[in-house]
Amino acid sequence: MTPIKYTKEVIKEGKRVRWPKRDVLLPTIAVVICIAAFAAIFLSLEDLTAGSLIQQLRNAFGGK
Numbered sequence: 001m002t003p004i005k006y007t008k009e010v011i012k013e014g015k016r017v018r019w020p021k022r023d024v025l026l027p028t029i030a031v032v033i034c035i036a037a038f039a040a041i042f043l044s045l046e047d048l049t050a051g052s053l054i055q056q057l058r059n060a061f062g063g064k
Helices: 001-016 020-061
Strands: none
Touching: none
């Protein structure tokens, strides 16, 4: 398959896709952004906590 034929088929398929309406899309995007932000904050706090715990264990057992 040539790149030109592939591109034409991709465009053709893109026109057949039933894209969501704006009133459905915007709330969905908001939910995804909120979940991603929550996950980023949670994982950052977990990383800081784990790092602190590991450092305390190293200090307790004579590590540098």
